[in-house]
Amino acid sequence: MKWKIPLFKIYQDDDDIQSVTNIIKNGSHWADGREIQLFENEISQYLGRKYAVTFNSGTSALHTLLLAHGIKNNDEIIVPSFTFISTANAPLFVKAKPVFAEIEDKTYGLDPEDVKEKINPKTKAIIPIHYGGSPCLIRELKEIADDYNVLLIEDTAESLGAKIKDKKLGSFGDSAILSFCQNKVISTGEGGAVVTDSKEIYDKLKLIRSHGRLDAQDYFSSTNYMDYITLGYNFRMPTMCAALGLSQLKKIDSIIKMRRSNSSYLTKKLSKNGITIPKSPSDYYNVHQLFTIRIEEQRDELMEYMSNKGIMTKVYFSPVHLTHFYQKKLGYKIGDLPVTEKVSNQVLSLPMYPTLTKREMDYIAENIEKFLKVK
Template structure:
């Protein structure tokens, strides 16, 4: 048991150099791929984007993919394609980054926060059912940490109430649910390519879908709502002619970002394999510590392990999470907390979201710490983290 005042103050730290919680893994092949595009004719909207979209779609088993300038932009596009507008309610989890809910607000919709399953930390299907009203238009489940949600139950709810499913899979590229790849199941699925994710394009995101109507809307939305497709034009003044038919945004990704994504995608499975190897080390070494609850792994899902989160058993500790967090930082371990529940953010408080609406989420937030996990870590790095946590 940790006693007051003994939580690693002073002394030589476990590590000499700081270890971040997440980091991109970029090699010379990635760099050369980007250079090749930069030396070519297209650096903004060019053929490499289409190639990247086709490869991602093929990887997850979807018919279509549309790349965006960020995961947030991609989620916004999905909400637009789903027809979310003023007053429409969309159910999501507060245990996520703010973008999951913000994308609803961008369309004039109303985020409705559903509580989590305290064992998996994912959105609870039973809580979803309780939040459905006549105004509910869609559900945005988040595959938190890379572990897929209970998709069969959520799909059944969506079918019963005629709701659209937009999966926030920012953490879950490469994950599977009952042997089906995430990205091929819901109406639309978003993946993020931020540097701490499994693969990166710098900033970037993508929507995968099997629905051609959504696909066409996404394409138009990311380019100011403009089309040059002669089959869609209301008029046609010539080959130069284009029409802005809806209010879209400049959410385009660049060709050189897509080139990086293409190169990274070839390494994705090896990146995930490394993450799983390091998670196994964490699980083995930390599971016997009574002060810590390690993540629960469901046998019918295959997590892609974006984050590794430990939960503190505060009843056995006489120091709080903040002191343990700061002590680990003094050991040069780049811990983090994912996430502050969205409904507790000041902006959402101004929108009259109250503390207490998702008690399981709020309790979890007080007890979690994210440990470093990324593919370019070494086994020594992992062992340093384990040593610091035990210390």
Template sequence: MSDSIPLFEIPWDESDISNVVSSVSRGSYWAKGPYVDSFEDGLEAYFGIKHALTVNSGTTALECALRACDIGEGDEVLVPSFTFIATANVVRLVGATPVFVDIEPETYGLDPDSVRESITDATAAIIPVHVYGAPCRIHELAEIADEHDLYLIEDAAEAFGARADGELVGTIGDISALSFCQNKILPTGEGGAVITDDDELAGSVAAFRSHGRTSSNYFDSVDSGQYERVGSNYRMSDMVAALGCAQLEKVDTLIDGRRETAEQYIEAFDSIGGITPHTGRSSDTHVYQLFTIQFNDKDARKSVISELTERNIACKIYWDPPVHRTNTFSSIAPSDGRLATTESLSDVVLSLPMSPNLSSSAVGRVIEGVSTRL
């Protein structure tokens, strides 16, 4: 049997190891240490933004963003269904209601026209997702949010470094969530961050992620501290931040590697009928957190999955079912065909192996496996 090709591999080098060893061997400040400060400073510099606040996952980053915007009971939040379930879960976690809105077929992101049609007096925010590493139509969505005085909370979990018309995603909305989960552009195992230029929103996130504390660092102060609001412990540990610092130093190289791998796929699939790679808009920069192809029909996808599995090549469907068809959210799913594009795309997408250092021979094996059944 041929060596397996995993869906992704985590890129690491000696800098990752040395940073973690440095954090551990310090013997102190494992919870709130200097690497956390350095990572946040590095993120602020990378995005050119005033505030980056690290947390323990992309999910808690989204929750913190919603709480900072004071979204809660009685509010509606417009979200895609074609996304990881966390995007809708966090809306429920803060007591608000997710309203599922359709996507458009070029970026797989929220359809601005569908967003306009879904706004009601109860709408408080829009959460667009930059799917698979491709920017959605974020500038159009920003205009809609401004027109209706809504918060725009970017879910940029899959799109670190992606650019919409030259502008980094995550810097366009009022506040944004990043993820550093193990399969993301900048991986630390788990972890996330909230980024914003708004001082008030940043202050709210900083307090909520650390039990609602608004006074000095708990571990450095003599007193017990002052707590101004209900909060939780969503802090990132110093060891995770140590990995983040090392990964951030090479993130542009990691993105270049992903884009080079994607180009190999795209060039090969251009001459193969029956599939269309997801490449986003030509005016944007796709970072290919996932490399995904769209089939003409569901049976073709099923056949290719079977072939790749026989060849020991990993693949995965993101997302079928979409969120509104999961048991958790089916009771509030629209039943009038408003999610037609979401429904049709979820039936025919498939993500292939993608890593910044995926070898040309591995890419060739994947291409051969896909083309065999088409």
């Protein structure tokens, strides 16, 4: 369908195009160029972490991170059900068990109180997400992780650049993952990264992402034998993606500024009865990767109405624990996570991107108001 207003548009400029063009014209090092290490250095500096390792997706990054941290068979990992499914799937990739905990109603992140209820001797890690560009209650979750001596792994896929006071998300946990998929704050098309302060984890990540190969030299430019010392995967980020990431990261502050400005404008336009717009705590800096409203009744009817007007909307997220797979695999059922299920039945994400115009936002708000008047 051709949308008048899509859910998102990728922000790009001539510098992005030139950065990729340069790699292609180089004629070599498309998979192992210097831009990969440069991008990793810039990411680690931006987030104030010692190390960053890039991957071909955020899912690969999380999978590898769990392997690097030694998560294994029968370990339990506490995750939200209100998330993209890869957060829950990653523990299964390493034969661990995802344990779904409730979310709270402020940020739609993991509820610290329910997390404490779910911790037991088998619990090895907590993986909170920062929903839609807003910090979750990460400080409270960190206290719990420290008290119970379990790992805190931040899923920062949607919230690069967000922070609490002056501390950026991705710097609270033992490690964190990022995503550069096309609808994120900055994008490499597909791509991801891990940030950490642990040299041991850093070294393991590099081995696992590249077949378990000990790369003392560049594999593609050397004729020397290189040993394989562990089981690994082909999870590397291509050079042209890293080059695009470097170009995008240079303008992340201006991209976030545009997102926050648009979010502020749309919030004012939508301050109507029947619509709830979540508000972050005062010391939270939201980058608005998503703009999500809540409507208590007729959410699906509003979604259809907006579609008929050419405005794309989407539900982020339907509960993972109620997917066919997790009901069959782990026995979850309706009613197991009532807050998650209630929120998931009421949320609707509206278009949000840096180049969204006031005219487009007016059109969005006008049609929501028309729907509410009719209904």
